[in-house]
Amino acid sequence: MKPVYGKNFKLGILGGGQLGRMLIQEAASLDIQIHVLDPTHDAPCAELANSFTCGEFRDYDTVMKFGTDKDLITIEIEDVNTQALKDLQAQGVKVCPDPAHLEIIKDKGIQKQFYADHNIATSDFRLIESGTELTADDLPCVLKARTGGYDGKGVAVLRSADDLAKAFDGPCVVEDLVDIEKELSVIIARNEQGETKAFPVVELVFDPVANLVDYLFAPANIADDVAASAEKLAMQVADALEFRGIIAIEMFLTTSGEVLVNEAAPRTHNSGHHSIEGNICSQFEQHLRSVLNLPLGSTETLRPAAMVNLVGAEGYTGPVIYDGFDDLLRMEGVYPHIYGKSTTKPFRKMGHVTILANEVAELPAKVAQVKETIRVISK
Structure with missing residues (x-):
């Protein structure tokens, strides 16, 4: 009902x-x-x-x-x-979502074990009590805190013995470092009646220093069969959980052509921000529709889109200034979203910019222009 x-x-x-x-x-x-x-x-x-x-x-x-x-x-x-x-x-x-699903997902160790138990393709892993247990024999690997990590925090990529200094204490997941061609995401919504909709696959580009999304392209520049595999894998996660609400599944496309689940978020997600302008129904409207058990909206793409995260520039902490905002507003097909945070600090998410284009091929140049035009700094 x-x-x-x-x-x-x-x-x-x-x-x-x-x-x-x-x-x-x-x-x-x-x-x-x-x-x-x-x-x-x-x-x-x-x-x-x-x-x-x-x-x-x-x-x-x-x-x-x-x-x-x-x-x-x-x-x-x-x-x-x-x-x-x-x-x-x-x-x-x-x-909604069910707290039992939150308990699985918010602990990355339990989450990874869930994938293993349900034959969901993911990178090999093991659980340890502390990242300080690692030695050079364990490298290369990705170290993730089991709980509390977000926006690149609680994640360390360890390639050499020198990187062991970046290992942190506390219960962790140690994942094999896979050869990644692209990082992808699929957002799925499902209401109580079982109606399910998937947003088109997006392609994520991460900041190598901060370990968070720098920008994305939607739809992803991938072959049709890869897109189909990614959507199928995301649906497998949602089905295994019997999930209700909205869930984002981040994935790796490996250099050998495999699609692997990285991790999930049981909520709206940074990889869906472009949908406000780029899709018929945004991820936020879809969240409301799914939790209220209303008919789900169309996820069809209106126009190719990119999304650039506006994060605090390195070296600036204090009252925020959006340097270049006027110039940004002069650009065609650009839609800024400012989050209302009063204080900036390095790599803090302060807003995002959606960019629309007629063709996917136009997006990289527009992304570069936006990144050159606006900086998040402080007084």
Whole structure:
């Protein structure tokens, strides 16, 4: 049965960052009121939410208090108190995605084991108690903190003995370093009725220093059979989880032509930001449709798109300035999204720019122009 929502329907979001902010912007068009919990008093959602609660979404009592009067709870970050969400479910509060799925995905060790148990193609791995256990015999490899990592934090690529100094303490996943031709992503939405839609495969280009997405191209410049394999693999993950909501599956295309799952995010994702302008239905609208059990929107591409992350420039920390913003706005087919964060620091995500073109071949030059035009600096 479809939920009845309106002015009295309370949709709560755990997390008040830029993903929640863009979700609120879509929710306004559907006349959905949003209530947000986040530990940062000036989080990007604070000025837009119908109500904003400053509190810790990892704390059991805080999440219980926040969620008790909500009709539905969803997330924009997976590192939340899942026991509280389970107990809210038991009290009749709808939670989407399911907290059991969050428990699998937010621990990268459990997540990788899930892929292995369900015959989902992924790189070889092992679990260790601390990255400091590694020796030169274990190299090359990728070291990932099992919990808490995001935006390139908690990840270290170790190629030589000198890199062992970058290894960090705490429970980790050690993955084989695969030869990557391209990094890809597929975002899938599924509602309670089982209706499922996949966004076209996108191609991600990572900053080698920060280990986060620098820019992307949509659709990915890959062969049709590779795109089909990527979508099939992403669907395999969603099916194995029996997932409801929206989930992003990041993948590797290896130099030998294999497609492997890297990791998943059970929420809207950086690899789908271009969809606001580039697709008929954005990932944020699709998130709302999926968790509210509404008919899903078309994921068809309107025009080829690129997305450039606006991150804090190295060497700048303090009140933010978007240097070159006027020049950016003079460019045709360029759509900036600023996240409302007051302070910048190196590699902090402060916004993004969507670029539309008539042909995919036009996008690389436009990406270079955007990156040369605007810098995120401080006073």
